[in-house]
Amino acid sequence: MASSTSTINVQVDTKTKKEAVKILKGLGLNMSTFINMALIQVVKRNDIPFEVENPKPSKELLEALKEGEDILNGKIKTKKYHNAKELIEDLEDKS
DSSP, rough: OOOOOOOOOOOOHHHHHHHHHHHHHHHHHHHHHHHHHHHHHHHTSSOOSSSSOOOOOHHHHHHHHHHHHHHHTSSSSOOOOHHHHHHHHHHHHHH
């Protein structure tokens, strides 16, 4: 009995496609095989077979990044060290 197949045409960002093809090739797969594997898993799991997320930085990370930017821009004055030894000595003095 011959299997029946269907064609799927999708639009994908060129850079994303090139990167994906490179990764899949390293895994011994081509795009068609990967898409078939993914769709089979969707059917078997009745769900998406991987986590879909839009990672957002935490409030703490955003605050730390802002503080680092302010230090770099001179908005926050910080003590400067010439080497790691000076830093360690200063930390030990505060202990």
